[in-house]
Amino acid sequence: MPRLPTDRLTRRAKGAHEPNAAAPKTDVKEAPLVIAGRASNALYVHALNRSAQRLGLHPGQPLANARAMIEGLAVVPADEKADLELLETIADWCDRFTPLVAGDPPDGLLLDITGVAHLFGGEVAMLNHVREKIAAQGFAVQAAIAGTSLAARALARYANGTIALPGAEAMSLAPLPIAALDCGEEKLRALKRAGLKTFAQVADRGRAELAARLGADFLTRLHVMLGAEEKPLTPRRPLPDLSAAQRFAEPVVTQEVIAKSLHALATALSEILERQGQGLRLLEAVFFRADGKVERITVRTGAPLRDPAVMLRLLNQRLEALADPLDPGFGFDLIRLEARLAEETHPAEASFDTDENARWQIAFLADRLSARFGEHRMQRFVPQDTHIPEAQSVAIPAQDRDFEGNWTRKRRENDPPLRPLRMMEKPEEIKDGLPVAPDGPPKFFHWRQCKYDVVRAEGPERIALEWWKEDLRRRLIPHREQKRRIRLGVAPKLLPPSRDYFRVETHQGLRFWLYRDGQYQHNGLAPRWYMHGVFA
Amino acid sequence: MNKSEKLADLRHFLARYSLPPDRPAISLGFPAADAVLGGGLRRGALHEVFASDWGASGFAACLAILAAGNKPLFWIRPDYEALEYGTLSATGLLELGGDPRNLFLLRAPDAGDALCATADILACPHVGAVVLELSGAPRCLDLVASRRLALLAEESGVTLFLLREGAMPQPSAAATRWQVHSRSSHPQNDDWGAPRFGAQLTRHRLGALSDFILEWDSENGIFHEAAAHSGAVVAAPADRPADASRQRRA
Numbered sequence: 001m002p003r004l005p006t007d008r009l010t011r012r013a014k015g016a017h018e019p020n021a022a023a024p025k026t027d028v029k030e031a032p033l034v035i036a037g038r039a040s041n042a043l044y045v046h047a048l049n050r051s052a053q054r055l056g057l058h059p060g061q062p063l064a065n066a067r068a069m070i071e072g073l074a075v076v077p078a079d080e081k082a083d084l085e086l087l088e089t090i091a092d093w094c095d096r097f098t099p100l101v102a103g104d105p106p107d108g109l110l111l112d113i114t115g116v117a118h119l120f121g122g123e124v125a126m127l128n129h130v131r132e133k134i135a136a137q138g139f140a141v142q143a144a145i146a147g148t149s150l151a152a153r154a155l156a157r158y159a160n161g162t163i164a165l166p167g168a169e170a171m172s173l174a175p176l177p178i179a180a181l182d183c184g185e186e187k188l189r190a191l192k193r194a195g196l197k198t199f200a201q202v203a204d205r206g207r208a209e210l211a212a213r214l215g216a217d218f219l220t221r222l223h224v225m226l227g228a229e230e231k232p233l234t235p236r237r238p239l240p241d242l243s244a245a246q247r248f249a250e251p252v253v254t255q256e257v258i259a260k261s262l263h264a265l266a267t268a269l270s271e272i273l274e275r276q277g278q279g280l281r282l283l284e285a286v287f288f289r290a291d292g293k294v295e296r297i298t299v300r301t302g303a304p305l306r307d308p309a310v311m312l313r314l315l316n317q318r319l320e321a322l323a324d325p326l327d328p329g330f331g332f333d334l335i336r337l338e339a340r341l342a343e344e345t346h347p348a349e350a351s352f353d354t355d356e357n358a359r360w361q362i363a364f365l366a367d368r369l370s371a372r373f374g375e376h377r378m379q380r381f382v383p384q385d386t387h388i389p390e391a392q393s394v395a396i397p398a399q400d401r402d403f404e405g406n407w408t409r410k411r412r413e414n415d416p417p418l419r420p421l422r423m424m425e426k427p428e429e430i431k432d433g434l435p436v437a438p439d440g441p442p443k444f445f446h447w448r449q450c451k452y453d454v455v456r457a458e459g460p461e462r463i464a465l466e467w468w469k470e471d472l473r474r475r476l477i478p479h480r481e482q483k484r485r486i487r488l489g490v491a492p493k494l495l496p497p498s499r500d501y502f503r504v505e506t507h508q509g510l511r512f513w514l515y516r517d518g519q520y521q522h523n524g525l526a527p528r529w530y531m532h533g534v535f536a
Numbered sequence: 537m538n539k540s541e542k543l544a545d546l547r548h549f550l551a552r553y554s555l556p557p558d559r560p561a562i563s564l565g566f567p568a569a570d571a572v573l574g575g576g577l578r579r580g581a582l583h584e585v586f587a588s589d590w591g592a593s594g595f596a597a598c599l600a601i602l603a604a605g606n607k608p609l610f611w612i613r614p615d616y617e618a619l620e621y622g623t624l625s626a627t628g629l630l631e632l633g634g635d636p637r638n639l640f641l642l643r644a645p646d647a648g649d650a651l652c653a654t655a656d657i658l659a660c661p662h663v664g665a666v667v668l669e670l671s672g673a674p675r676c677l678d679l680v681a682s683r684r685l686a687l688l689a690e691e692s693g694v695t696l697f698l699l700r701e702g703a704m705p706q707p708s709a710a711a712t713r714w715q716v717h718s719r720s721s722h723p724q725n726d727d728w729g730a731p732r733f734g735a736q737l738t739r740h741r742l743g744a745l746s747d748f749i750l751e752w753d754s755e756n757g758i759f760h761e762a763a764a765h766s767g768a769v770v771a772a773p774a775d776r777p778a779d780a781s782r783q784r785r786a
Contacts (some may be wrong), residue, residue, distance in 0.1 A: 358662040362608050365660045369642060369653055377643045381626035381636045393626035398640055407630050407637070414755050416730045417631035421594050422622035456721060458728050505728055509720040510590050534622055536594020536632055536731040536752065 006049040154180040174200035240338035244268040251331025265337040266308035279304025280339035288334035420533030427530035459502035511535035565758025580693035581711035591718025607664025647674035658688040682708040713739035
C-alpha cells in the first residue's frame with residue numbers, strides 16, 4: 001500500500017467506518033497532500049497522495065522544494081505509530097484470506113497463500129479479490145504473487161499485479177530497476193556506479209564478483225529473491241489448530257442470523273474435533289466486520305471440549321459479559337470459530353461413570369463462571385512448600401488443571417486449629433498501649449478503633465522469612481519500616497526478617513493471629529505489631 | 537405479601553414436607569441440637585448465619601464442611617468483603633478439617649454478580665455446599681432473591697449458607713437463621729481450646745428455636761456441646777446487633 005499515510009488521513013476525514021468508501025480514482029477535486037518526515041534534521045516528503053504526485057512531487061524530496069513547487073501545499077507531519085497501527089488492523093482484517101499474515105512495515109503485508117488460492121478461484125482471481133477488497137476500504141493497493149516473500153515484495157512494489165510462476169521468479173524480476181533489490185542506499189549507489197540498471201543485469205554478473213563487491217549478505221538476498229532459498233514467514237498470531245468459517249455474501253447484522261451461524265460453525269468444528277479425536281481448550285470466535293474491524297472473543301475451558309451446545313453456551317456467556325457489546329456496525333461478512341488449542345481427549349471422558357460425570361459437570365460450571373467473571377476470579381488452591389503463612393496456599397484459576405500437591409496440617413491430632421480461617425489481605429498494624437513483657441504477647445491492643453483485652457495467648461511461633469530470597473525479604477518489610485530503620489541508623493539487613501506469631505484470645509472469645517515484626521533489639525527500637533488473621 | 541406470593545409460599549411450605557428420601561439431614565453431631573432441628577440441618581435449603589462478631593465465618597465454614605462432605609465447596613464473596621473481613625485461607629480451612637482440594641473460591645465484583653453466580657452454582661446438583669458472603673444490606677438481596685435461591689437449593693439439593701456480616705435480619709426464605717458470636721475457650725484450662733461458638737437459632741421454619749454453645753471438633757468434623765461457664769457473656773440479641781462497635785466490626 002504505497003499511500004498508506006495519506007490514505008489514512010483521507011479515510012479519517014471521510015469517516016473511516018463508512019463501508020465502500022470509494023477509492024480515490026478520479027481525484028480532480030482532491031487537494032495535494034504531503035506527509036512530512038524528518039531525516040537527519042531535515043524535513044522531506046515522506047508520503048504523498050495521488051494528486052500531489054501528479055504535480056511532480058516525489059517521496060524523498062526535501063519539503064522546501066515541494067513547497068516551492070506548489071503554492072498552498074497541505075503538509076501533515078508523519079505519524080509512524082498510527083501508520084503501524086493501521087497496518088496491524090489491516091493485517092487483522094487480511095486474516096480472512098489466510099491465517100498466515102505477516103506485517104512488512106512500513107506499508108506492506110505478506111500473505112502466505114499456499115493451499116488457499118483455490119478457495120478464491122485460483123491465484124489470478126484471488127489477487128484481484130484481495131486488491132478489490134482492500135481498495136474498497138479506501139487504500140491504494142499494489143499486489144503481486146511470487147514463490148518467495150522477497151520476490152513478491154519486490155514485484156508488488158515495482159510491477160503491480162504480476163503473478164510469478166513457480167521457478168520463474170528470475171524472469172518476472174528481470175526488468176525491474178535495481179531499487180527493487182531494497183538493499184540499502186550505499187549498495188544501490190555502488191551498483192549504479194558499476195553501470196547496472198536492471199535486475200537482469202545484476203543477476204547476470206558472476207557470483208564471486210558480486211560477493212567481492214557487495215558482500216555475502218547481498219548474495220544471499222539475491223538468492224532468496226530468485227527463489228533459490230526461502231525465508232519462512234513469521235505469522236503475526238499463532239495458527240489455530242482447527243477452525244471453521246462462514247462467509248456471507250451480504251453482511252449480517254441481526255442477532256438471529258449471527259446466532260444461527262455460530263451454531264452451524266460450532267457443529268462443524270465439533271465434527272472436525274470428533275474426527276481427530278480431540279477436544280478444544282481455547283476457543284476463539286472471530287467476527288470480521290464489513291468495514292474492516294475485527295473482533296475476537298476468546299473462551300478458555302478447563303477440560304477438552306467437543307460438545308457444540310456447550311461451546312455456544314460458553315461463548316454466549318462471554319458475549320453477555322462484554323463491557324461494550326459486540327457491535328455489528330454495518331454487518332459481519334465473515335465469522336470464524338477457531339480451536340486455538342486442541343488436545344487429545346481421553347476415552348474416560350466419554351464414560352458413564354457417575355463420578356466422572358460429576359467431575360465434568362463441576363469443571364463445566366467452573367468454565368462458565370470463568371467465562372463470565374474472568375478466569376482470575378474463579379479460583380482453586382494449591383499448596384506451596386514454604387513457611388511464609390500468606391504464601392502457603394496459592395489461588396490459581398480453577399481452569400488450570402494441576403491441583404496436585406500435599407496439604408499438610410499444621411496442628412497435631414486433637415489440637416485446635418493453628419492457622420486462621422481468614423487472613424487480612426495485608427497485615428494491619430495494631431497499636432498497643434502498655435509496654436509488654438519482652439518477647440511476650442501484648443496485654444491489650446487497639447485495632448480498627450476497637451480495644452481488645454487479651455485473655456489467653458499462645459506463642460510465640462517464630463516464622464523466619466526466607467532470607468535467601470532477597471526480593472521476598474524486601475517486599476515483606478514494609479517500606480516505611482525500612483526507611484525508619486535507615487533513619488535510626490540501623491541497617492535494614494541487620495534485623496533478621498522474622499516474625500513472632502501469637503494466637504490471642506480476647507475477653508469476648510475472639511481469636512486473632514498477631515505477629516511482632518522482628519525481635520527486640522538492644523538499641524531501643526520498639527518492634528511493630530500486626531494483625532494477620534482471624535481464627536474460627 | 538400479595539395473594540400469589542402467599543400461595544407460592546404455601547406451596548413451598550407444603551413441598552418441604554415431602555422431603556426426597558435421598559436427602560438425609562445434616563447432623564450437627566450432638567443430639568440436643570439435632571433434636572431441635574428435626575434430625576439436623578435441612579439439606580437443599582437456605583440457612584442464614586448472622587454475625588455478631590468475628591466468629592461467625594468460622595461457624596459458617598464448619599457448617600459448610602459438614603454439608604459438603606466429599607463434594608466441592610463453593611465460597612462466593614464480593615471483593616469488598618475480602619478487604620473488610622479478610623480473605624478465606626485454604627490452610628485455615630484445612631486446619632478446621634475441610635479439604636482445600638474441594639474448595640472453589642469465586643471472587644465476584646459485587647453483590648449482584650455474587651447472587652447471579654450463586655444461582656448458577658446452586659443449579660448444579662454435584663456441588664456439595666455453597667457459602668455466599670454478603671455484608672451490610674445490599675439492595676439486590678430482597679425477599680424475592682432469597683426465595684429464588686431457596687427454591688434453587690430445594691431443587692438441586694445443594695445447601696446454601698448465607699453469611700451475613702454487619703447486617704440486620706430481614707424477611708427471607710431461609711429455613712434456619714443463626715445469630716453467632718464466638719465464645720471463650722473452656723475456663724478450666726489456660727490453653728486455647730477448640731473453636732467455640734454461641735449460636736442462637738433465631739428462626740426455624742419447621743420447629744422450635746433454641747440457643748446453643750457449640751464446640752467444633754476439627755478432628756472428627758462434628759460439633760460437641762460445650763457447657764456454658766460462669767464467665768459467659770450475655771447472649772447477643774437476635775433482633776439487633778449486640779452493640780454499635782460490633783455492628784461496625786471496626
